[in-house]
Each structure stands twice: as structure tokens, then as C-alpha cells.
Amino acid sequence: MTETQVNQTQQAGLANATSKATLYIVATPIGNLKDITYRAVEVLGAVDWIAAEDTRHTQRLLQALGVNKPLLSLHDHNEQARSQQLLEKLQAGESGALVSDAGTPLINDPGFHLVKLLRQQGVKVVPIPGPSAVITALCAAGLPTDRFSYEGFLPAKKQRRLQVLQTLKNDTRTLVFYESPHRLTESLQAMLEVFGGERQMVAAREMTKTYEQFVSGSVAEVVAYFESHADKVRGEFVLMVMGDVVAEAVCEDEHDALIGALLKQQLPVKQITDIVVELSGQKKKAVYNRVLALKEGSE
Structure with a gap:
């Protein structure tokens, strides 16, 4: 087989990886680039365009993967208008992919309005599974995983944050939250106030990266750890709290x-x-x- 024939075969394989008039929801690595799936790379290389939360961030990922595709921004501030544009492209027979900055799109990331619109209009939406910070953290935390509730980010304002935690105080499921480093201390203090110091919890940060860390213990112990290790308050956090056993x-x-x-x-x-x-x-x-x-x- 000649080099030309090989290239033609590879291109045919990529073409078969996707269908026309279809949006693919593609999960991307949350840290380690090796966590990208074969199918994700194949789909990203085959679609006509890629909608991304941050096109600059996604461009760096695509360069690392050797993929060169047109990028369109889709974020919280333009999703409503952009969704209509992408719908028209898909209805014209194009195929596209939606990615977030990291992990599985729509899980605390843009995309809900787009997917809802496409479903309403009968456009095919196909998930390409892969990394998710919620599942990655839970599977290594050592807390019950048979029932859990993902709560996203807690409110920024203190009173509202306490109110939300109060509604979850007697929930018997493992509770999962996302948190940024600049609000970690406030959220942990709120958990201490509402859940008490004895409830077990785990804080995961920098998952799949060089400085991955899981801090486990009672709420009081986790609060004390980060109070005495300010240098560890870096990266994105997943906070997991055991349900109310009482x-x-x-x-x-x-x-x-x-x-x-x-x-x-x-x-x-x-x-x-x-x-x-x-x-x-x-x-x-x-x-x-x-x-x-x-x-x-x-x-």
C-alpha cells in the first residue's frame, strides 16, 4: 500500500467516525492529557467545527492532539445567540463537537441551552464519555458512592451559602461540591458551622495532575489542615461530605x-x-x- 493510499484510508476512517447533522458532546482531560479517549480524538479530528468554552484553551489541547479544526466560542454570555447559529449549521448537514475547558461538558459548564434546543428541533446529539471531576474524585475518596448528590458550586454570598447547606444537613447521600481556591476557606467554614466538626469529608484538588491530593478526615480536621497549609489552597477543588448517618x-x-x-x-x-x-x-x-x-x- 502506498503512502497516498494509507492517508486516504485514514481519512476515510475519520469520516466514518462521525455522522452528518450531529453534535458530539466530547469529554476532555481534567488535567493529564493522556486521559483523552481514542474516540474523543477521532471525533474531534472528523467534525466540521468545534464549539468551545474558551477557544484559546481548547486550541492548546488541539495542538497537543495534532487536530486542526475551526473553533467557535460558546460560553455563558453568548450561549443563547450562538445556539441558534450552531443549530442552523447542523441542520445544513454539518457535524460539530462541544467541549468545555476540562472534563465533561454541561456539568457546571455551558451547553444546556444548546442541547435542549437541538433535542427540541430533532437534531442528533451524541455523548462521547470521558473524564469528569465528580466521578474521578468520588471513586478515590473512600466515601459511600451508592447514592450521592452533586450540588455544584455553593453560592458566593455567606447567608445564601449557609441556607443551601442547611437544606442539605439531613441528606443521607454523599454530597459533592465544586469550589475554587479563593472561596475554599469560606465554604469549609460554612460546612463546619452547619454540618458540625465530626462529619466525615474529603477534599480533592489538582486531580490527575502532578500535585494531586486528597485530604480526608472530619470536617474540623480538613478545615484545620487548610488553615495550617495555605500553600495547598491552589487548583480546583472537589469537596465531598458524608451523608447524615443519624x-x-x-x-x-x-x-x-x-x-x-x-x-x-x-x-x-x-x-x-x-x-x-x-x-x-x-x-x-x-x-x-x-x-x-x-x-x-x-x-
């Missing part, structure tokens, strides 16, 4: 009467567990153990 235990006790009534009907433990889980939304394992404990106590 509230969860109380919630379980509220269903003891129901479990007791079902046990009197001599229903199997598994069937009782399924009924209570369906009604309460609690963790199946916890309910199963509770049913067993009450059954043994009644025998």
Missing part, C-alpha cells in the same frame, strides 16, 4: 412498625425488604439487615 438511622426506625406487621404475616425477608425499599427509597442492604434484626428479635 438521619438515615431515624428514617429506618420509622419503618419498624411496617416491617413488624409484614413479619406477622410471615412474608419472606427478601419480599419484606423489597416492599420497604420501594416505599422508603432506602438502601436495600440496610433494610435487609434491619428486617433480619427485627425478625430474630421477635423469635
